[in-house]
Amino acid sequence: MSEAANDTVRLLWGPAAKPTRGPKPALSLERIAAAGVEIADAEGLGAVSMQKVAGLLDFTKMSLYRYVPGKAELVALMVEAAVGEPPQDRHTHDWRGQLTAWAHHLTDSFIRHPWLLDATIGPRVMGPKELTWLERVVAALDGHGLTGPERMDAAVLLAGHVRSIAQQSRAAGPEGSPEAELLTALGTLVHRHADRYPALATAMAEEGGRDQALDFGLDRILDGLAALITRRTDTG
Numbered sequence: 001m002s003e004a005a006n007d008t009v010r011l012l013w014g015p016a017a018k019p020t021r022g023p024k025p026a027l028s029l030e031r032i033a034a035a036g037v038e039i040a041d042a043e044g045l046g047a048v049s050m051q052k053v054a055g056l057l058d059f060t061k062m063s064l065y066r067y068v069p070g071k072a073e074l075v076a077l078m079v080e081a082a083v084g085e086p087p088q089d090r091h092t093h094d095w096r097g098q099l100t101a102w103a104h105h106l107t108d109s110f111i112r113h114p115w116l117l118d119a120t121i122g123p124r125v126m127g128p129k130e131l132t133w134l135e136r137v138v139a140a141l142d143g144h145g146l147t148g149p150e151r152m153d154a155a156v157l158l159a160g161h162v163r164s165i166a167q168q169s170r171a172a173g174p175e176g177s178p179e180a181e182l183l184t185a186l187g188t189l190v191h192r193h194a195d196r197y198p199a200l201a202t203a204m205a206e207e208g209g210r211d212q213a214l215d216f217g218l219d220r221i222l223d224g225l226a227a228l229i230t231r232r233t234d235t236g
Contacts, residue, residue, distance in 0.1 A: 012127035045115035080127035110166030145232030
């Protein structure tokens with residue numbers, strides 16, 4: 001494991017290293033992460049820097065390095081803070097209800113913090129909270145005839161659907177944004193050339209379809225898992 005990865009593991013999983021010199025620590029990893037999240041929420045992940053976070057906290061950049069080695073570790077702390085805890089298991093035996101709540105909560109996290117889509121790609125160290133999201137899916141499907149790899153694949157499939165919906169939401173942007181205007185223009189073009197794209201024009205003219213994308217895809221994924229579970233339990 002690289003030195004940077006080791007630093008990330010230490011910051012996310014502890015115990016946190018305490019500065020051995022200088023005055024009593026006036027900062028905390030929680031405050032630093034919260035400042036980074038505030039900047040990313042307002043301006044995007046690219047706007048986050050050690051200098052900017054230090055300035056928001058009214059500290060010097062060098063003082064920040066006593067707590068966080070660099071931007072990569074800072075982003076890891078921000079992800080852990082922003083993703084939060086998954087929903088509690090209120091339906092112990094209802095795996096479908098658990099996974100539905102899971103998907104909706106994770107979608108909300110990505111929509112509240114769109115930069116999470118960029119910060120959670122590629123190989124990286126996950127923190128305790130983020131790993132708990134994976135644990136929830138695997139645990140919900142335990143005891144239903146699925147293998148360990150299948151339960152892991154189900155988690156990846158659900159997360160992929162959530163990310164796709166969140167990416168669509170980010171691309172659409174707020175009403176009046178350039179992205180929203182482009183989508184409106186696309187609808188206008190399809191309507192204008194309905195003779196060439198009749199099926200698409202009819203589908204886009206129907207109300208409510210776009211907002212149901214999360215649940216529609218989620219239900220199809222869960223239907224497939226239910227069919228597999230039934231097949232396994234019937235033959236088991």
